[in-house]
Amino acid sequence: MTELRESVVTETVPAQRRVRPGDRPRAAVRSRPLLARVNAVAVLLAAVDGAAWLAAVLRTGPGPACAVVTAVALAGARVAGRVHRRRLWLSWLQDLPRSVTATALAFALVTGAGLVAGMDGDDTARMQELVLCFAVLSEAVRPAVFAVGRWGRRRLRRCDRAVVVGSGRIGGELVRTMLEHPEFGLLPVGIAASGPEPAPAGLPVERIDGDLAEAVARLRAGTVILAPADEGDGAIVDAAITAHRLGCVTLVLPHLFELCPDGPGVDRLRSYPLVWLGGAPTRRPSWWVKRAVETALAAAALVVLAPVIAVCALAVAVESGFPVFFRQVRVGMDGGTFVLFKLRSVRQAAVDDSQTRWSVVGDHRVGPVGRFLRRSSLDELPQLWNVVRGDMALVGPRPERPVFVHEFSAVHELYWARHRVPTGLTGLAQVHGLRGDTSIADRARYDNYYIANWSLWLDVKIIILTVGELLCRRQR
Incomplete structure (x- = not known):
C-alpha cells in the first residue's frame, strides 16, 4: 500500500499539531510599506554610479551611441554582480573585489560590442576609456558612502527593526551584538524561542511567546534572524515561511557557523555569518x-x-x-x-x-x-x-x-x-x-x-x- 493511501485513511489528527502560517486567513498577513523596504545605502551607491558615469561621459566625450552602450554594459554588469545590494557589513575593502570584477566585466562587454558591431577603433577606445574613468570616479566616492551609512546607523539609528528566533546562548548573543554594534543596521526588538530552551532573560527586547506573525506586525519588524538550536528545529522552518509571507528580510545563522566561509549570499554581523534567504517568489x-x-x-x-x-x-x-x-x-x-x-x-x-x-x-x-x-x-x-x-x-x-x-x-x-x-x-x-x-x-x-x-x-x-x-x- 502506498504512502498516499496510508495517509488518506488516517482518521486521527495529532492534537498538538503546530499552528501553521497557511492556516491563517489572508487578512492576517500584512506586508511592510514599500518605502520601509528601501535601503538608503543601496540607493546612494546606485546614485554614485550614475553620477560617475555622467562625469566620465563629460570627461571623455564619446558619441551618444558609445555612451549608451557603455551605460547598458555598466548597469548590466553591476546589477548582475549585485554591487548595489542591501548589506549589513558596510566595508569598502570587503566590497572592492566584487565592484572591480563587475567593472572589468563591463570593460569586456564594451570591447566585445565594439568588435561585433564593427566600430571604429577610436570609438572602442573611447568606450574603454569611459569605463576606466568611471571606475576611478566611482571607487573614489564609494568609501564615503559606506562611512556615511555607518554614521547614520550609529548616530541616527537608521536601523531595520529585527526579531531573533532562536534559543539559549546564541540568540542572546546575537541580540547583544546588534545592540552594541548598530553600524550593522539591525535594531533588535524581540526574541522568540525556537526549541525547548527558553529565550534568555534580561535582554532589553520583548520576549515573544505567542504568534510570531502577530508579533512581527505589532513590533513593525522588517528583518527576522533565525538561529536554529539543531538541524531538526521545525519551528525555524515555520518562522522562515512566516517571515517570507510578511515580506521580511530573512537571515539564517548556519550550523557550524564558526567554520562558515564568506561567499555569495553570506553577510556578517561582526563574527557571525548570516545567510540571506531569498524572498517570497510572489513579491519579485x-x-x-x-x-x-x-x-x-x-x-x-x-x-x-x-x-x-x-x-x-x-x-x-x-x-x-x-x-x-x-x-x-x-x-x-x-x-x-x-x-x-x-x-x-x-x-x-x-x-x-x-x-x-x-x-x-x-x-x-x-x-x-x-x-x-x-x-x-x-x-x-x-x-x-x-x-x-x-x-x-x-x-x-x-x-x-x-x-x-x-x-x-x-x-x-x-x-x-x-x-x-x-x-x-x-x-x-x-x-x-x-x-x-x-x-x-x-x-x-x-x-x-x-x-x-x-x-x-x-x-x-x-x-x-x-x-x-x-x-x-x-x-x-
Missing part, C-alpha cells in the same frame, strides 16, 4: 511577468483548444450524460479556496462523494472515455479558465481538496507550506511522475523545492517537460 517583479505571460497563454490556448474541449464534452455527454463539466472546491494560495473546473471523467453516482473520496487506478466509475481523458490529461483543459481568472497559474503545486489538505498537513511535514504560491495546472512533482496514487511526501518535497528555487526559467523547463510527458505518454 519577475512574478508579475509570470502572471501576465501565463494569463495570455491560457487565454490563447482556450481559444485554440475550444474545438478539442467541445469534442471531449460531447464524448462525456454520450457516455454518461450531463453535466459534462465537473466543479470541485480546491485549496489555493494562503489556504483560500476556489472552484476548479474539469471535464467529468467519472460516472455520476446517487451520492456525490467527490470532496472526500480519493480516485485511484481501477475505479469502476471511470468509463472508456473517462480513462482516455485522464490518460491524455484532456480532462484538465477547462482549468485554463481558472488560470485566466487568477485562481491558478500554469505552473505551480497542484491544488487539492480541503479535506485532504487537512489530513495531509497533519501527517506530512511541510505539506501546508506548498500554499505559499498559487497552485498550478502542472508542476515539478507532476513532471517527475508524481501523479495519481503516488507519495504525498515526495510531492510536498518537490513543491517546496519549486517554491524555494522558483525562476522564470524553471517554469519554462517544467512546461517543456510537461509537453514531453503528454507527447511521449510516459512517466518518470
Whole structure:
C-alpha cells in the first residue's frame, strides 16, 4: 500500500499539531510599506554610479551611441554582480573585489560590442576609456558612502527593526551584538524561542511567546534572524515561511557557523555569518511577468483548444450524460479556496462523494472515455479558465481538496507550506511522475523545492517537460 493511501485513511489528527502560517486567513498577513523596504545605502551607491558615469561621459566625450552602450554594459554588469545590494557589513575593502570584477566585466562587454558591431577603433577606445574613468570616479566616492551609512546607523539609528528566533546562548548573543554594534543596521526588538530552551532573560527586547506573525506586525519588524538550536528545529522552518509571507528580510545563522566561509549570499554581523534567504517568489517583479505571460497563454490556448474541449464534452455527454463539466472546491494560495473546473471523467453516482473520496487506478466509475481523458490529461483543459481568472497559474503545486489538505498537513511535514504560491495546472512533482496514487511526501518535497528555487526559467523547463510527458505518454 502506498504512502498516499496510508495517509488518506488516517482518521486521527495529532492534537498538538503546530499552528501553521497557511492556516491563517489572508487578512492576517500584512506586508511592510514599500518605502520601509528601501535601503538608503543601496540607493546612494546606485546614485554614485550614475553620477560617475555622467562625469566620465563629460570627461571623455564619446558619441551618444558609445555612451549608451557603455551605460547598458555598466548597469548590466553591476546589477548582475549585485554591487548595489542591501548589506549589513558596510566595508569598502570587503566590497572592492566584487565592484572591480563587475567593472572589468563591463570593460569586456564594451570591447566585445565594439568588435561585433564593427566600430571604429577610436570609438572602442573611447568606450574603454569611459569605463576606466568611471571606475576611478566611482571607487573614489564609494568609501564615503559606506562611512556615511555607518554614521547614520550609529548616530541616527537608521536601523531595520529585527526579531531573533532562536534559543539559549546564541540568540542572546546575537541580540547583544546588534545592540552594541548598530553600524550593522539591525535594531533588535524581540526574541522568540525556537526549541525547548527558553529565550534568555534580561535582554532589553520583548520576549515573544505567542504568534510570531502577530508579533512581527505589532513590533513593525522588517528583518527576522533565525538561529536554529539543531538541524531538526521545525519551528525555524515555520518562522522562515512566516517571515517570507510578511515580506521580511530573512537571515539564517548556519550550523557550524564558526567554520562558515564568506561567499555569495553570506553577510556578517561582526563574527557571525548570516545567510540571506531569498524572498517570497510572489513579491519579485519577475512574478508579475509570470502572471501576465501565463494569463495570455491560457487565454490563447482556450481559444485554440475550444474545438478539442467541445469534442471531449460531447464524448462525456454520450457516455454518461450531463453535466459534462465537473466543479470541485480546491485549496489555493494562503489556504483560500476556489472552484476548479474539469471535464467529468467519472460516472455520476446517487451520492456525490467527490470532496472526500480519493480516485485511484481501477475505479469502476471511470468509463472508456473517462480513462482516455485522464490518460491524455484532456480532462484538465477547462482549468485554463481558472488560470485566466487568477485562481491558478500554469505552473505551480497542484491544488487539492480541503479535506485532504487537512489530513495531509497533519501527517506530512511541510505539506501546508506548498500554499505559499498559487497552485498550478502542472508542476515539478507532476513532471517527475508524481501523479495519481503516488507519495504525498515526495510531492510536498518537490513543491517546496519549486517554491524555494522558483525562476522564470524553471517554469519554462517544467512546461517543456510537461509537453514531453503528454507527447511521449510516459512517466518518470
